[in-house]
Amino acid sequence: MFKKFTKEDVHSRSNIKSSAQRGLKTKFVDQFEDLEPVIDNIIPKKSQAILIKCEDKIQLYSVENEVVLFQHFDDLIPTLKIVHKYPQCFPRVQVDRGAIKFVLSGANIMCPGLTSAGAKLPEENLEVDTIVTIYAEGKENALAVGKLVMSTDEIKSKNKGIGIELLHYLGDGLWTLSE
Structure with a gap:
């Protein structure tokens, strides 16, 4: 999916409203129940999450200049950097x-x-x-x-x-x- 991915594949960036950020956290925890105790470390309450829309209907979610998860259709998928931490x-x-x-x-x-x-x-x-x-x-x-x-x-x-x-x-x- 990201074999030949570069910055040119990024179409737009936008800040996510706090209500949408809460929804994103809830959906991520629904998909991976064991994230419940650490979700606020991954996406802190007071942080600004950024949605990065890319080629092929891929959406990246970035918090504090680190992509923490991506979405392809309905699946929320953790990045390896998050997998290595948790x-x-x-x-x-x-x-x-x-x-x-x-x-x-x-x-x-x-x-x-x-x-x-x-x-x-x-x-x-x-x-x-x-x-x-x-x-x-x-x-x-x-x-x-x-x-x-x-x-x-x-x-x-x-x-x-x-x-x-x-x-x-x-x-x-x-x-x-x-x-």
């Missing part, structure tokens, strides 16, 4: 070592990379379209954020095809974007 707040999957170079080049994640020896899927089933953080075998921090194309149970049983659509990864245009 890793316990988001569903996580782990890919094996062999998938790392492909993920860091922007490739979608195939099922075998999620079911092999070094990979881990959560015990409980995650439904299709769930936003997940992607970690790599032997690495401490998340390397990407993606959206499940199949449920985790389906990934385990089929073990073929694309399991996760990659949305944002280390080193992409959003990661390197500065306000």
